[in-house]
Amino acid sequence: MTDYNFAYLDEQTKRMIRRAILKGLAIPGYQVPFASREMPMPYGWGTGGVQVSAAVMTADDVFKVIDQGADDTTNAVSIRRFFERTAGVETTEATGDATVIQTRHRIPEEPLNDDQILVYQVPIPEPLRFLEPSEVETRKMHALEDYGLMHVKLYEDISAHGAISTAYAYPVEVEGRYVMDPSPIPKFDNPKLTMSAIQLFGAGREQRIYALPPYTRVVSLDFEDYPFEASKAEHACALCGATDSYLDELIVDDAGTRMFMCSDTDYCQSRRAAGHVGAQGTPVKEDAA
Amino acid sequence: MTPLLQVDGLSKFYGQRIGCADVSFDLYPGEVMGIVGESGSGKSTLLNCLAGHLPPDAGRVMFDTRAEGMRDTVTMSEPERRMLGRTDWAFVHQHARDGLRMNVSAGGNVGERLMAVGARHYGDIRSQAIDWLGRVEIAEDRIDDRPRQFSGGMQQRLQIARNLVTGPRLVFMDEPTGGLDVSVQARLLDLLRGLVREMGLSAIIVTHDLAVVRLLADRLMVMKDGHVVETGLTDQVLDDPQHAYSQLLVSSVLQV
Numbered sequence: 166m167t168d169y170n171f172a173y174l175d176e177q178t179k180r181m182i183r184r185a186i187l188k189g190l191a192i193p194g195y196q197v198p199f200a201s202r203e204m205p206m207p208y209g210w211g212t213g214g215v216q217v218s219a220a221v222m223t224a225d226d227v228f229k230v231i232d233q234g235a236d237d238t239t240n241a242v243s244i245r246r247f248f249e250r251t252a253g254v255e256t257t258e259a260t261g262d263a264t265v266i267q268t269r270h271r272i273p274e275e276p277l278n279d280d281q282i283l284v285y286q287v288p289i290p291e292p293l294r295f296l297e298p299s300e301v302e303t304r305k306m307h308a309l310e311d312y313g314l315m316h317v318k319l320y321e322d323i324s325a326h327g328a329i330s331t332a333y334a335y336p337v338e339v340e341g342r343y344v345m346d347p348s349p350i351p352k353f354d355n356p357k358l359t360m361s362a363i364q365l366f367g368a369g370r371e372q373r374i375y376a377l378p379p380y381t382r383v384v385s386l387d388f389e390d391y392p393f394e395a396s397k398a399e400h401a402c403a404l405c406g407a408t409d410s411y412l413d414e415l416i417v418d419d420a421g422t423r424m425f426m427c428s429d430t431d432y433c434q435s436r437r438a439a440g441h442v443g444a445q446g447t448p449v450k451e452d453a454a
Numbered sequence: 455m456t457p458l459l460q461v462d463g464l465s466k467f468y469g470q471r472i473g474c475a476d477v478s479f480d481l482y483p484g485e486v487m488g489i490v491g492e493s494g495s496g497k498s499t500l501l502n503c504l505a506g507h508l509p510p511d512a513g514r515v516m517f518d519t520r521a522e523g524m525r526d527t528v529t530m531s532e533p534e535r536r537m538l539g540r541t542d543w544a545f546v547h548q549h550a551r552d553g554l555r556m557n558v559s560a561g562g563n564v565g566e567r568l569m570a571v572g573a574r575h576y577g578d579i580r581s582q583a584i585d586w587l588g589r590v591e592i593a594e595d596r597i598d599d600r601p602r603q604f605s606g607g608m609q610q611r612l613q614i615a616r617n618l619v620t621g622p623r624l625v626f627m628d629e630p631t632g633g634l635d636v637s638v639q640a641r642l643l644d645l646l647r648g649l650v651r652e653m654g655l656s657a658i659i660v661t662h663d664l665a666v667v668r669l670l671a672d673r674l675m676v677m678k679d680g681h682v683v684e685t686g687l688t689d690q691v692l693d694d695p696q697h698a699y700s701q702l703l704v705s706s707v708l709q710v
């Protein structure tokens with residue numbers, strides 16, 4: 166690990182990223198350009214999030230990584246290992262024990278507290294991108310709060326599908342000012358965006374950082390007659406019985422049998438360890454935890 | 455009566471080349487002014503300076519705003535200018551693709567300006583879009599189609615609906631009938647004339663086509679090499695042009 170500077174990036178780069186983060190926190194929801202560095206992993210594997218994590222990490226931090234809610238996917242494991250090796254930090258799967266959590270596509274079910282930082286990996290930071298391909302124009306739209314187009318997207322959704330069908334990366338308005346892409350989290354997670362922890366968003370390929378300070382007012386865009394709904398599958402988790410968590414749908418056999426379970430693996434595990442059992446779950450033995 | 459628009463000494467240069475030079479005129483509420491002149495005479499440059507799409511190099515463009523009366527739109531802030539651009543002003547482009555969102559449905563195109571000024575009720579937006587499609591003679595059942603699936607004339611009518619839905623007071627049009635075939639042009643002109651009368655719109659219409667001017671414009675401005683060489687009531691200018699260039703323009707068209 167002595168081959169690397171702490172957390173891989175050199176101190177100057179980290180300072181540059183921290184300046185971008187501070188600016189982002191000062192202007193919630195505003196996309197701050199930053200000079201994204203080559204990381205020893207391809208774009209699309211969270212290079213933006215990794216750079217942000219590296220810039221905020223200290224030797225005392227406890228680091229957790231989730232990928233679509235799970236701690237055990239290849240992507241999550243490799244990012245966790247990366248910081249174990251380059252920063253020597255302690256890592257954890259327990260949401261409550263972590264001080265820095267890097268995430269792709271989810272917000273943990275367990276409410277975060279003001280000692281924690283949530284770092285999102287962002288593929289496309291610009292919520293207006295699919296409607297207005299010109300970067301010059303979208304920047305102008307943000308600067309001038311010219312956001313009619315965002316509702317055009319929702320209008321198109323309703324006219325084509327009878328309801329707002331956007332289920333991920335559902336656009337939000339931050340503190341009554343900037344419209345922001347919350348990254349591809351399910352819209353079920355949108356209400357959690359107003360929280361006690363600091364939230365930082367890093368887009369590596371697109372070289373943008375943006376942020377939400379604690380308790381920032383974040384509102385999901387909608388129409389009066391088609392209000393926003395934080396929907397999820399109408400089931401309980403098959404393993405832990407939770408009815409309040411976001412569920413993944415799994416096909417469990419060749420007959421196409423479906424099973425719903427918590428996408429947040431730590432949440433599910435903790436509930437089972439506490440004695441909750443779902444319809445298809447088995448009680449957890451004391452020594453298994 | 456106070457003018458709706460008061461233009462004073464407006465000039466725009468492209469490097470050494472003159473775009474338009476020292477243009478001054480007043481436009482009164484409910485008045486339609488035509489701008490004619492040969493290709494390259496500065497018509498589009500002038501129109502774009504008036505509509506805030508191009509920054510002029512000199513001059514003032516005073517507009518009678520609802521809130522604060524006469525304001526110079528050249529020196530007002532960009533957000534204020536944009537707000538005018540989606541409320542009191544409308545701009546109809548020659549090419550519908552410049553004035554429409556080609557990957558958004560007809561209803562979305564018409565609704566955009568409503569949403570841009572704060573409309574948040576889907577049902578209301580949709581019924582206003584249906585109403586406006588009807589007024590420009592587009593069948594209600596085309597509301598979810600994209601403009602690509604429309605003919606050139608329909609696209610142009612959709613562009614007009616999209617622009618007029620917020621009840622603007624001043625409409626800028628750059629060759630609104632250009633590129634359409636003659637019978638389609640005639641129908642569009644008819645429609646425009648009806649809307650202008652019915653809504654009491656003020657408009658500035660750039661065109662090559664003196665027939666358009668005769669049908670729509672109360673007053674006429676003739677441009678050459680970036681300068682206004684003659685202005686007057688449309689019939690006067692067309693029937694008794696004073697400037698040699700206007701005489702040439704009128705006679706060449708009338709011979710066709």
Ligand SMILES: Nc1ncnc2c1ncn2[C@@H]1O[C@H](COP(=O)(O)OP(=O)(O)OP(=O)(O)O)[C@@H](O)[C@H]1O
Pocket residue numbers: 468471472473474491492493494495496497498499500
């Ligand atoms: N973007 C530009 N850069 C440089 N010169 C320009 C530009 N746009 C227009 N011009 C020049 O300014 C002059 C006026 O052009 P403009 O487009 O306003 O004429 P127009 O009367 O609208 O012509 P047309 O009838 O062909 O549309 C022309 O000499 C033209 O070449």
Ligand SMILES: [Mg+2]
Pocket residue numbers: 497498499628
């Ligand atoms: Mg032109």
Ligand SMILES: [Zn+2]
Pocket residue numbers: 402403404405406407410426427432433434436
């Ligand atoms: Zn569960």
